[in-house]
Amino acid sequence: MKIDLINKDFLDFKSNLLILPVFEDNNYNELEEVDSKLNKRISELKKEKEFECKLNQTYLIETLGNLNYKRILLIGIGKEQELTLEKIRQVYGTSSKIANSLKLTNYSTILIKTKFKSEEVLQSIIEGANLGSYKFIKFKSDKNIKQLDNLQILTKENNKEFNKSIKLSTIISDSVILARDLINSPSSLKTPVQMGDIIKKVAKESNLKCTIFNKSQIEKLKLNSLTTVSKGSPQPPIFVILEHKSSKKDKTIVLVGKGVTFDSGGINVKPWDGMKDMKRDMSGAAAVIGILRIISLLKLNLNVIGLLPITENMPGGNAMKPGDVIKSYSGKTIEVLHTDAEGRLILADSLSFGEKNFKPDKIIDIATLTGACPIALGNLSAGLMSNNKELTKQIQKASEESGEKVWELPLYEEYKKDIESNVADLKNIGDPRSYAGTITAGLFLKEFIEKTPWVHLDIAGTAWSEENKNYLSQGGTGYGIRLLTKFLINQQ
Numbered sequence: 001m002k003i004d005l006i007n008k009d010f011l012d013f014k015s016n017l018l019i020l021p022v023f024e025d026n027n028y029n030e031l032e033e034v035d036s037k038l039n040k041r042i043s044e045l046k047k048e049k050e051f052e053c054k055l056n057q058t059y060l061i062e063t064l065g066n067l068n069y070k071r072i073l074l075i076g077i078g079k080e081q082e083l084t085l086e087k088i089r090q091v092y093g094t095s096s097k098i099a100n101s102l103k104l105t106n107y108s109t110i111l112i113k114t115k116f117k118s119e120e121v122l123q124s125i126i127e128g129a130n131l132g133s134y135k136f137i138k139f140k141s142d143k144n145i146k147q148l149d150n151l152q153i154l155t156k157e158n159n160k161e162f163n164k165s166i167k168l169s170t171i172i173s174d175s176v177i178l179a180r181d182l183i184n185s186p187s188s189l190k191t192p193v194q195m196g197d198i199i200k201k202v203a204k205e206s207n208l209k210c211t212i213f214n215k216s217q218i219e220k221l222k223l224n225s226l227t228t229v230s231k232g233s234p235q236p237p238i239f240v241i242l243e244h245k246s247s248k249k250d251k252t253i254v255l256v257g258k259g260v261t262f263d264s265g266g267i268n269v270k271p272w273d274g275m276k277d278m279k280r281d282m283s284g285a286a287a288v289i290g291i292l293r294i295i296s297l298l299k300l301n302l303n304v305i306g307l308l309p310i311t312e313n314m315p316g317g318n319a320m321k322p323g324d325v326i327k328s329y330s331g332k333t334i335e336v337l338h339t340d341a342e343g344r345l346i347l348a349d350s351l352s353f354g355e356k357n358f359k360p361d362k363i364i365d366i367a368t369l370t371g372a373c374p375i376a377l378g379n380l381s382a383g384l385m386s387n388n389k390e391l392t393k394q395i396q397k398a399s400e401e402s403g404e405k406v407w408e409l410p411l412y413e414e415y416k417k418d419i420e421s422n423v424a425d426l427k428n429i430g431d432p433r434s435y436a437g438t439i440t441a442g443l444f445l446k447e448f449i450e451k452t453p454w455v456h457l458d459i460a461g462t463a464w465s466e467e468n469k470n471y472l473s474q475g476g477t478g479y480g481i482r483l484l485t486k487f488l489i490n491q492q
């Protein structure tokens with residue numbers, strides 16, 4: 001979306017739609033000026049409780065020639081003292097959806113004064129508006145579907161930070177949209193090899209170093225867990241290393257993203273309703289691709305390594321079977337008791353590989369890992385598990401700042417017995433009744449980290465939305481990109 005920052009009195013500007021955020025408990029100068037032009041219509045609506053200014057509540061007014069704008073969209077933003085940047089993001093996501101429903105290609109708004117810095121408000125407006133306008137229409141036969149492509153923001157304030165905010169918010173939201181497109185694409189168009197081609201293109205455009213290992217090279221690397229998961233599919237796996245290098249003096253952080261481009265469950269095949277959206281099981285990898293793109297374009301003073309194990313999990317004649325034993329990259333052996341617990345297998349190899357070969361200061365993995373996580377936390381928060389309290393605090397701080405929620409789950413040692421195997425070092429599932437399934441998966445991954453501070457993010461509930469609401473659209477969300485980008489910016 002093109003962003004125009006216009007230094008002009010908003011009453012002198014003209015467009016089809018003006019967005020006006022309205023507080024429950026406060027008016028501001030521009031709102032009062034519009035109210036006056038509309039013969040106190042807004043005051044009446046508030047007084048009669050037809051419009052109560054609740055968060056994301058909307059009311060569309062035809063101006064009937066009383067203003068230069070054809071329509072005014074009032075949108076509730078809640079109480080002023082309870083305002084957050086996330087609420088601003090949501091409000092403008094909702095605004096974009098309304099504009100889309102009106103088949104507009106642009107709309108205007110004003111940059112209101114709040115308790116936050118103006119450049120922070122501007123960033124949230126652009127992120128919300130851009131993400132809220134998103135539609136996945138690649139396969140629609142109607143090629144004339146109108147989409148928002150321009151946002152006009154009116155302000156009289158001159159702020160040298162505005163250009164930075166526009167650049168940052170545009171890079172972030174474009175990267176989230178890239179991830180959403182990847183997640184929403186059918187698995188037939190993003191096989192592991194096809195994913196490799198997509199990643200190479202992104203890397204070239206973003207000035208990232210990209211190394212892609214094919215099946216025989218993966219076998220030579222002894223990433224045996226990745227190889228084993230891929231055996232049931234005719235599509236060969238790949239292992240991708242994306243690198244943004246700054247300086248040897250800077251911190252090195254490894255990000256690992258689960259990249260199962262389709263998950264049938266393997267021989268322990270999923271039921272239909274559990275399989276229909278399994279094109280999304282590479283959401284962790286999509287997030288890491290988006291994050292590395294941002295970090296490189298921003299030229300952050302960090303060394304960031306993205307590791308992407310990419311495969312299908314299919315029930316072919318050569319597929320892994322319950323009872324199989326894998327010797328992982330770390331040397332630890334794993335008894336496979338359930339072939340639908342494949343994500344932790346490919347992550348295990350990648351975590352060990354990352355720690356050994358890059359000797360990072362921190363490792364973070366992000367994965368649609370367990371169905372137990374959304375049962376515990378719903379679709380608003382990712383599950384966070386870690387071996388390091390300070391790193392946990394840093395991720396939690398980034399969560400508060402980015403608006404992408406996390407909730408820490410405990411890695412109680414008492415649950416470790418649930419992943420102990422009688423025939424190998426570990427087994428790949430815990431209690432068969434799925435008690436503490438998210439935690440035992442986290443404990444399994446912890447076994448493949450020796451000493452590096454590490455965080456595991458289970459995004460099974462947050463990576464996909466069934467609703468069109470605020471800045472989310474039905475399908476992939478791109479969750480984790482804003483969160484970990486903020487974390488990395490804070491690490492400089």
